[in-house]
Amino acid sequence: LSIEQLAEARRALDGPLFADLSGDAQVSFEFFPPKSEKMEAQLWDAIETLAPLEPRFVSVTYGAGGSTRERTHATVARIARETGLSAAAHLTCVEASKAEIAEVAEAYWAAGVRHIVALRGDPPVMGSRFVPHPEGYESAAALVAGLRRIHPFEISVAAYPECHPEAVNAASDIDNLKRKLDAGAVRAISQFFFSADAFFRFRDAAAAAGIDAEIVPGILPVSNVAQTRKFAAMCGASIPPWMDRLFEGLDDRPAARQLVAATLAAELARRLYAGGVRHFHFYTLNRAELGYAICHLLGLRPKPAARVKAA
């Protein structure tokens, strides 16, 4: 490199090591419904820790095959009742008739829940093909239309920056996303990914297909590569080769793994911010400190007024 090129490269790297994104960035957090009292305590610890960061909303997942129907409802209803947070309930079409889904949706409306993350869901047996319930919805797009007929819910849907594994091709998956938005969804939340560029390419392709709704990147903080690889294989996300090397030798060092996970997720968020993203959805895995640390690295600080009443 010439001296001028070196000077140019150094100027590009100049600037503070910490960039505060809090001025215009927003976050949302995803939780899963707890299975035991111990997990319930962990979930509420996470909610109480993260609530003062004033998320735009928090959402609670729905287990495969509707297995968490009651637990998801109880968790979302409690968040709506006991915190000032905007709570969203995930809902899937798996093994449910339209009448059963209407019942679930009515119960959410009665509990004051106005936001649904509408999904097709996966079959209860891993690897088998999705077969719609004979009296149910055949796709997320049909579910969105059905929910909108029941009440004017705010509806979010799923998007896949690296293409859904069952899609014929990337263009048809984007057509499907458009169908879901045209049916009445207002935003898409993405599957996790580890390349900001993959997300930007997807966002560009969606825009070229006429999608102007917000596509919120879903960020998964990785602290266990083996587990993430299992998830990724099922949902069409790729794990970059450098990830194994990054976590090499950390199997017995959970604290070090968390530090690496927070650093990595914050770096991905920072790159996305540079590309214009202003809302980040974090898959928290119900862990308080990890999500909190990532948000802290992005400049978010707790607002005392938003503290959750002790649950």
Ligand code: FAD
């Ligand atoms: P759809 O949008 O219906 O798409 C499914 C597949 O069918 C895609 O490949 C699509 O391209 C194709 N397709 C649909 N309609 C057509 C058509 N007319 N022509 C051609 N192709 C078509 N799962 C859970 O069980 N519980 C959860 O709580 C949950 N939360 C999630 C949250 C997010 C943010 C994301 C990204 C995923 C979540 N999932 C959840 C996983 C999701 O259920 C699976 O990825 C599922 O396989 C697809 O659901 P979908 O809503 O994207 O389906």
